[in-house]
Amino acid sequence: MPVKRLSVVVTRRLPEVVETRMKELFDVTLRDPDTPMSREELAAAMRQADVLVPTITDTIDAGLLGQAGEKLKLIANYGAGFDHVDVATARQRGILVSNTPGVTTEDTADMVMALILAVTRRIPEGLKVMQSGNWPGWSPMANLGGRLGGRRLGILGMGRIGQAVARRARAFGLQVHYHNRKRVRPETEAELEATWWESLDQMLARMDIVSVNCPHTPSTFHLLNARRLKLMKPSAVVVNTSRGEVIDQNALTRALRAGELAGAGLDVYEQGSELNPRLHELANVVLLPHMGSATIEGRIEMGEKVIINIKTFADGHRPPDQVVPGMF
CATH class of the missing domain: 3.40.50.720 (NAD(P)-binding Rossmann-like Domain)
Incomplete structure (x- = not known):
């Protein structure tokens, strides 16, 4: 019997090589066109997904986490910064948070x-x-x-x-x-x-x-x-x-x-x-328009870290880049 693949929602377009690999591994919903999700769209994504892959343009606060479905178990952030995610509330709701440190x-x-x-x-x-x-x-x-x-x-x-x-x-x-x-x-x-x-x-x-x-x-x-x-x-x-x-x-x-x-x-x-x-x-x-990490090499490496975090979680282990409250 085939193993059920995780449902993953990605909130922004990522490099093609990253999206292709995600499609191979997960039941992934990609963002098209490449515009920030509205609060309502984020809430809907969090109700349908096992894993949400947000970016810095997505503010995931306590109110939004309160609308998350029972399925959502991991927020695999695409980026090192995570101050746009209420990590403490996510933890209280049993949702893990990971990021992509060191890449940029x-x-x-x-x-x-x-x-x-x-x-x-x-x-x-x-x-x-x-x-x-x-x-x-x-x-x-x-x-x-x-x-x-x-x-x-x-x-x-x-x-x-x-x-x-x-x-x-x-x-x-x-x-x-x-x-x-x-x-x-x-x-x-x-x-x-x-x-x-x-x-x-x-x-x-x-x-x-x-x-x-x-x-x-x-x-x-x-x-x-x-x-x-x-x-x-x-x-x-x-x-x-x-x-x-x-x-x-x-x-x-x-x-x-x-x-x-x-x-x-x-x-x-x-x-x-x-x-x-x-x-x-x-x-x-x-x-400058937030270009500090804007290299194709960096964006691909960030995507690879996201995939590793999701895959490790899917295999029943702690994501290597898990974020816990009070890290900074």
């Missing part, structure tokens, strides 16, 4: 450096001049940016991505500093030539560039608030590729408009795709 480390660290370079060397401004067709020619004082070598980089969150950023930063001649919940091992500090700051306030006041690489948790919400942004030097730059909620976006906008900060490079935003419109007006701000 190198890609996101690359994007951190890209944003640092873009802001400090004024690359978007140069592109705009060239694309306008009105470049008047080279001038010794035109488009002057700043040299990276010798500057102090403060990394907020020294996990996998923070350490990958530190390795890249050293190659550019940046001095690496960091603030973390816990100090990293001495051998890691030595390898990265990184200086730990127990006080975030003291670190911020002395940095030329600050990179946000910590997860969004209740303790990191608005960690960079108006008070802390005012501690930073007017010549400093802020880069965020982690979670938008870590920075008070309105306070950051005010600081940039007032000349209290030299610039910002943002790939994530506090209200998802909704930005403070005044950010668009600032020449010293580089805005």
Whole structure:
């Protein structure tokens, strides 16, 4: 007698190779067209599926989990971040949650450096001049940016991505500093030539560039608030590729408009795709549409991790990337 295949609902389109493998292994419902599911669609999916495969665009809160059917036993998140899923409520309802950690480390660290370079060397401004067709020619004082070598980089969150950023930063001649919940091992500090700051306030006041690489948790919400942004030097730059909620976006906008900060490079935003419109007006701000992990290699590896988590669960074992309340 054939073994019954798990019913799996995927909320967004994934790379073709990932979808093909899912169809081979599971009774899968794929998303077409590639648009975020409405709350009603998510509720319906959670009533019909054994496994839901959501992404960051799906907010799965206690109210939605309350509408889940008895079948739903696993939320296999496509992505490392899971603050859009109420993990504690899911656990109370007997629903496991998994994620895909480690896959996007190198890609996101690359994007951190890209944003640092873009802001400090004024690359978007140069592109705009060239694309306008009105470049008047080279001038010794035109488009002057700043040299990276010798500057102090403060990394907020020294996990996998923070350490990958530190390795890249050293190659550019940046001095690496960091603030973390816990100090990293001495051998890691030595390898990265990184200086730990127990006080975030003291670190911020002395940095030329600050990179946000910590997860969004209740303790990191608005960690960079108006008070802390005012501690930073007017010549400093802020880069965020982690979670938008870590920075008070309105306070950051005010600081940039007032000349209290030299610039910002943002790939994530506090209200998802909704930005403070005044950010668009600032020449010293580089805005990207959440591209930090956007490589085909990374997307496929994320899909492979999702499949492994589902397959392991189907075989009666704990998913290797299971998330439990209080992990961060």
